[in-house]
Amino acid sequence: MWRISVRQLTQKQQRVGLRLQDSAVCKIWNCRQTSTSAAAAEPAAELSNSELADVGGWEFQSRRLSRSVSVASIGSAQILPSSRTSSLETSVFNTLDTALHSAVHLPLLASQSWLTQWLSDSGSDVLEHYGTGSKSTGQLSTRSVVGVKNFASAAAVEQVQDEDDEEKQFREEVPSSAVKIQPVKKKSKERYSELYERQMEIESKAWESAAAEYRELMLEMCKKNLAPNLPFVQSLVLGWFEPLKNAIEAEQKAVDHLDFRKHRAGYGPFMCQLPADMMAVITMHKFMGMLMTDLCTGGCVKVISAAANVGEAVEQEVGIYKLLRKKNKKKKGKKGAIKEDDPVEQVSAVIDGKIKDQVKKLIKQQKLRVAGKMVRHANGDEPWGSDIKVKVGSRLIEIMIDVATLQPPASQTEDDMGEMRPAFKHSMKTFPGLNNSGRKFGVIECDPLVVQELDKSVRHMVMPYMPMLVKPRRWTGYGSGGYLVLPSTVMRIHGAKQQREAIQKATKTSMQSVFEALDTLGSVPWKINTRILDVMEHIWKDGGRLAQMVDADNVLVPSRPCTEDEAEILRWKREAGRIKRINSERHSLRCDTELKLTVARKLRDEEQFYYPHNLDFRGRAYPLHPHLNHLGSDMCRGVLEFAQGLPLGPNGLRWLKIHLANVFAGGVDKLSFDGRVAFADEKMEEIFDSAERPLEGRRWWLEAEDPFQCLATCMAIRDALVSGNPEKFVCNLPVHQDGSCNGLQHYAALGRDQIGAEAVNLIAGEKPADVYTGIAVRVRAVIEKDAADDPRTNPNVEKAKLILGQVDRKLVKQTVMTSVYGVTFIGARNQILSRLKERGLPDEGEMYRASCYAAKVTIDALGQMFKEARCIMSWLGDCAKTVATQGEPVRWTTPFGLPVVQPYRKPGRKMVKTSLQVLALRDDASQPVAVARQKSAFPPNFVHSLDGSHMMMTAIACKRANINFAGVHDSFWTHAGTVDKMNDLLREKFVELYSQPILENLLNDFKRQFPKLEFPEVPRRGDLDLNDVLEAPYFFN
Incomplete structure (x- = not known):
C-alpha cells in the first residue's frame, strides 16, 4: 500500500484516478499556501477538527470507498479522517493553491522504484516537483506535521487487479514527475506477523x-x-x-x-x-x-x-x-x-x-x-x-x-x-x-x-539477547516467559538450587503479581532517538572526548629514562604502570561504547522494540539485554525514548523544564520545582541553541552532568515551544522521578523515624532536603578542626590539610548511598579514593592515606545522623546471625509475594579435568552457609527487596491507569504529561507498602521456620505519620 502525492492532472485523469479508489483510505497531510515565492519548509502544528471550521479552503471527506469519492469545493474546511487513520498520521490541508481548482488530485499507483526517490528528496526538491514556474499552478510550499520527509500526500490507495484500457492509458499518460510515493503502514495483524x-x-x-x-x-x-x-x-x-x-x-x-x-x-x-x-x-x-x-x-x-x-x-x-x-x-x-x-x-x-x-x-x-x-x-x-x-x-x-x-x-x-x-x-x-x-x-x-x-x-x-521486536512472552513460571525461544528464567539465581526450588514452589501461589509487574515492564515500547544517535556518531567519529565519551586514543607511555638512579626508575615504573592502567580502562570503555552504538545502529530504523525483564534474587528488575538499556549510562538513557508519544497536557512542559534541571544537575537539581523551572526559562536561548546546533553552536548542553539526556530534553522543549501549542505537542521523552537516598527513605518508613524522614524528604518542605550535603557539612567541620590542630598531638593533621579542599557533596555521596546497605570501611575508602582519582590528585600514596582518613570521618558522621536506621540494621543482622548459626540460609518472602533465599555459602570447589588443564569449578551448593556473609548481607538485601516491591507495585498501578512506566530501581519514568498521576500513584503505593507490619511479619516468619530459637524483639518505632508522604512533593522529584 502506498501514499502518493500528485501535482497536476487533466480532468480525465482525475476522473479515472478517482475510479482507482477501490477500498482506499485517505491520509490527509499538512500543506500550506504561502506567498508567490517558494518558502522554506518549517514544522507545522496539527489542527484539531474543531479548529478547522475557521479555515477557508476545501472540504475533504475520507471514507472507505468502493469506486468513487465525494470531493467538493466549499467555502469551509472540514476533514473527516478515516477510522483507520491514527492521529499521528492524520494532518490537514489548511489552504490549497487555487490552481488546483475543483478537486483533490487523488493518487495513482507508481512503481516501487519511486520509493527511493521519495525518501531522498528535500523540501526544495518537492517545491520544484510542484512546478514552481507554472503560471497555471502558482507557487505551493509544503510543511510536514509528522516528519521532514512526509510532503503533500493526499491519499492511500490499494492497487486494483483489473484495469480497463482507460486506466492503462491513464498510467501511461501521467508523467512520472507528477507522482511521488511513500509506503503506508501495513495492517496491524500483518505487521505483527512479520x-x-x-x-x-x-x-x-x-x-x-x-x-x-x-x-x-x-x-x-x-x-x-x-x-x-x-x-x-x-x-x-x-x-x-x-x-x-x-x-x-x-x-x-x-x-x-x-x-x-x-x-x-x-x-x-x-x-x-x-x-x-x-x-x-x-x-x-x-x-x-x-x-x-x-x-x-x-x-x-x-x-x-x-x-x-x-x-x-x-x-x-x-x-x-x-x-x-x-x-x-x-x-x-x-x-x-x-x-x-x-x-x-x-x-x-x-x-x-x-x-x-x-x-x-x-x-x-x-x-x-x-x-x-x-x-x-x-x-x-x-x-x-x-x-x-x-x-x-x-x-x-x-x-x-x-x-x-x-x-x-x-x-x-x-x-x-x-x-x-x-x-x-x-x-x-x-x-x-x-x-x-x-x-x-x-x-x-x-x-x-x-x-x-x-x-x-x-x-x-x-x-x-537483543531487545525484542514484539512484546515478550508473558511470565508464567520459572523458565517460561521473556524471549520467544532463547532460554529465559524469571530470576538470576547463579546456580542457587534452594532459590530456584522456592520460586518453582511459589509459582502456583504467590508469584502472579510478580509476573504481572515484569510483564508490565517488558511491554513498554521503546525506540531510538535518532537525532541524539547522530550526534553521538559524529562525536565518536571525531575521536570521542566530548559528552563523557571515552578518548579514542591511548595515552603515550613514557620511555624508560636513561639513568641508573633507582628512585627515578621507580617513579617511571609507577607512572608507566598508571598510564597502562588508564589505557586498559580506555580500551574497555571503547569496546563498551562501540557495543552500545552497534545495538543503537541495529535498532534505529525499528518503529519500536521491547526489553524483557527478569529479577535478581532480591527482587530487583533488570532488562535481559545487557548493553543498551535504560538502566545504563547517560549515553544509553539519552538515545532511548518511548515509542508511543503523548500530548504534554497542561503541566507537561513544566515537567520537561524540571527534568532539564535534574539532568543538568550541578546543584540546580536541588532547587525547588519553581527554581528549576526558572533555571530552564533563564537558559532558554541556550536550550534552543543546543537543540538546533548541538555541535556547531555554543554547546551549553555539554556542561550538564548527564549531557546526552540534557540534549534530548533541550530538543523536546524546543520542539514543544515551536509547535505553537505545547499542551497538544506529542512528546516521547521519558521524564524521571528519583527517590531521595531511597535506602534511607525505606529505613525511615520502617522505623517511623521523624528525623530521618525529614532528612530524606518523606515530609513536605519548601525545597528538597539534601542528605548528601548534610553529611558533607559534618565531615568538613571535623576535617577543618583536625587541620587546625597541633600535628604533635593529632596524627591526622597532615591528612586533613591534604583533603580539606576536596570535601563536597560528590565526595561523600556514594558512601552515604551505600551506608544503609552495610558499606564497610574498605568499601567507603575505595569509593572516596575513586572520587579523588577523578580529580587528578598527583600522588597515589597521598590519595590513599587521605581516603582512609576521609572514610573514617564519613562513617562516623553517618552514625550520628541516622541512629534509628543503624538500630534496624543491627536488628536485621542479629536475626540473620541467629538463623545462619543453625546452618541454614536466611530466607523470607517480600510483601509482594516473592520468596528470597540468600545464596551465601562457604566456597567449595570441584576439580574437572579438561583437554586444556584441570579446572577448579565453584561448587558451593553442598557447602555450609557462610554465617558472617549471611549476617552482613541481610540488611541491604532486605531493603533492596522492599524497594523492588515498591517499584513493582507502582508499575502495576500505572498499567491499570493506562500510564507508560519504566523503572530503574529507585528512579521511576513516564511521559511528561503523566508525571503528576504517576507521582500520586507511587506515593500511594509507598504508604500501602509500609502500612503493613513488615518487621513483625518478618519476625513471625523466622519464628515459624525456627520455633525453638530466640530472636530479638523488633526495635521500637517512632511517631512518623506515613500519610505525610502523600503530601511530600520532593519524596520522589
Whole structure:
C-alpha cells in the first residue's frame, strides 16, 4: 500500500484516478499556501477538527470507498479522517493553491522504484516537483506535521487487479514527475506477523546466520580479493573460520574412535549436537566478546571463564536447535516430508546417529546410568552440568588456539609483512591485587595486535539477547516467559538450587503479581532517538572526548629514562604502570561504547522494540539485554525514548523544564520545582541553541552532568515551544522521578523515624532536603578542626590539610548511598579514593592515606545522623546471625509475594579435568552457609527487596491507569504529561507498602521456620505519620 502525492492532472485523469479508489483510505497531510515565492519548509502544528471550521479552503471527506469519492469545493474546511487513520498520521490541508481548482488530485499507483526517490528528496526538491514556474499552478510550499520527509500526500490507495484500457492509458499518460510515493503502514495483524517472524529468526538463527555470512564472505573474497578492505580483526576472524570449522568437524568424526572414547567420553557426544560451522562461530564470537568486557585483564581471559561462557553458549544453542527440529518434525507430520536440503534435518540425522551409537556401546558396557543421562541430555530433558559445559568449552577453545594465527599488517613491522604467529596462547599467570596468595590461574593470552583493534570490530559480533521486536512472552513460571525461544528464567539465581526450588514452589501461589509487574515492564515500547544517535556518531567519529565519551586514543607511555638512579626508575615504573592502567580502562570503555552504538545502529530504523525483564534474587528488575538499556549510562538513557508519544497536557512542559534541571544537575537539581523551572526559562536561548546546533553552536548542553539526556530534553522543549501549542505537542521523552537516598527513605518508613524522614524528604518542605550535603557539612567541620590542630598531638593533621579542599557533596555521596546497605570501611575508602582519582590528585600514596582518613570521618558522621536506621540494621543482622548459626540460609518472602533465599555459602570447589588443564569449578551448593556473609548481607538485601516491591507495585498501578512506566530501581519514568498521576500513584503505593507490619511479619516468619530459637524483639518505632508522604512533593522529584 502506498501514499502518493500528485501535482497536476487533466480532468480525465482525475476522473479515472478517482475510479482507482477501490477500498482506499485517505491520509490527509499538512500543506500550506504561502506567498508567490517558494518558502522554506518549517514544522507545522496539527489542527484539531474543531479548529478547522475557521479555515477557508476545501472540504475533504475520507471514507472507505468502493469506486468513487465525494470531493467538493466549499467555502469551509472540514476533514473527516478515516477510522483507520491514527492521529499521528492524520494532518490537514489548511489552504490549497487555487490552481488546483475543483478537486483533490487523488493518487495513482507508481512503481516501487519511486520509493527511493521519495525518501531522498528535500523540501526544495518537492517545491520544484510542484512546478514552481507554472503560471497555471502558482507557487505551493509544503510543511510536514509528522516528519521532514512526509510532503503533500493526499491519499492511500490499494492497487486494483483489473484495469480497463482507460486506466492503462491513464498510467501511461501521467508523467512520472507528477507522482511521488511513500509506503503506508501495513495492517496491524500483518505487521505483527512479520515482526514475530523476524524475532524468531533473530533468536533462533543468529549463530546459523553468522556462519552462513562467513561462508558467503569467504566465497566473495576468493572471487573479488576483498580481504584488504576488511578491518584487521574481522579479516582475522574470517580467516580462522574455515580452519576452525574443519577442525571441529574432525573432532566430531573422531567420536567413534577408540582413543577418543577413552579420553573424551565425558563430553564427546555433546560436541556432536551442533553443526561444526555454528560451533566455530560461537567459539570465536564468545571468546572475542569476553576480550571486550571486564572478564578480560591485560589481554588475558581466565580459562575457567572462557570455557564456561563458550560451553553455556553452545548448550543454549543446542536447546534452540532441538526446538527447531521438533517444529520441523511437526511440519513433516502435517505436510509431508521435509525438503532434502533442510540443513537442520541433515545435520540432525548425523548427530542422532552418533548419539545412538554411543548409547548402544554404553549399554553393552552395562553403563546404564550414563546411557540414560546421555539420552536425556540429547532430548533436551536435562541441562548440562557445569563439568560438561567447561569440558566442551575448553576443547573448543583449545582447537581455536591451535588454528588461529595472524600475520601483522605491513604497518606493524619493519619488513613488508611479518611472520605468521599464534593469535592466542595458553599460559599460567598471577593476577595482582587479588586475594589469592600468589595463586596462578590458567589464562588464554591474546596477541596485542588483536586486542588493540577489537573495538573496531564490535559491530560484527553476534549479540543473541537483543531487545525484542514484539512484546515478550508473558511470565508464567520459572523458565517460561521473556524471549520467544532463547532460554529465559524469571530470576538470576547463579546456580542457587534452594532459590530456584522456592520460586518453582511459589509459582502456583504467590508469584502472579510478580509476573504481572515484569510483564508490565517488558511491554513498554521503546525506540531510538535518532537525532541524539547522530550526534553521538559524529562525536565518536571525531575521536570521542566530548559528552563523557571515552578518548579514542591511548595515552603515550613514557620511555624508560636513561639513568641508573633507582628512585627515578621507580617513579617511571609507577607512572608507566598508571598510564597502562588508564589505557586498559580506555580500551574497555571503547569496546563498551562501540557495543552500545552497534545495538543503537541495529535498532534505529525499528518503529519500536521491547526489553524483557527478569529479577535478581532480591527482587530487583533488570532488562535481559545487557548493553543498551535504560538502566545504563547517560549515553544509553539519552538515545532511548518511548515509542508511543503523548500530548504534554497542561503541566507537561513544566515537567520537561524540571527534568532539564535534574539532568543538568550541578546543584540546580536541588532547587525547588519553581527554581528549576526558572533555571530552564533563564537558559532558554541556550536550550534552543543546543537543540538546533548541538555541535556547531555554543554547546551549553555539554556542561550538564548527564549531557546526552540534557540534549534530548533541550530538543523536546524546543520542539514543544515551536509547535505553537505545547499542551497538544506529542512528546516521547521519558521524564524521571528519583527517590531521595531511597535506602534511607525505606529505613525511615520502617522505623517511623521523624528525623530521618525529614532528612530524606518523606515530609513536605519548601525545597528538597539534601542528605548528601548534610553529611558533607559534618565531615568538613571535623576535617577543618583536625587541620587546625597541633600535628604533635593529632596524627591526622597532615591528612586533613591534604583533603580539606576536596570535601563536597560528590565526595561523600556514594558512601552515604551505600551506608544503609552495610558499606564497610574498605568499601567507603575505595569509593572516596575513586572520587579523588577523578580529580587528578598527583600522588597515589597521598590519595590513599587521605581516603582512609576521609572514610573514617564519613562513617562516623553517618552514625550520628541516622541512629534509628543503624538500630534496624543491627536488628536485621542479629536475626540473620541467629538463623545462619543453625546452618541454614536466611530466607523470607517480600510483601509482594516473592520468596528470597540468600545464596551465601562457604566456597567449595570441584576439580574437572579438561583437554586444556584441570579446572577448579565453584561448587558451593553442598557447602555450609557462610554465617558472617549471611549476617552482613541481610540488611541491604532486605531493603533492596522492599524497594523492588515498591517499584513493582507502582508499575502495576500505572498499567491499570493506562500510564507508560519504566523503572530503574529507585528512579521511576513516564511521559511528561503523566508525571503528576504517576507521582500520586507511587506515593500511594509507598504508604500501602509500609502500612503493613513488615518487621513483625518478618519476625513471625523466622519464628515459624525456627520455633525453638530466640530472636530479638523488633526495635521500637517512632511517631512518623506515613500519610505525610502523600503530601511530600520532593519524596520522589
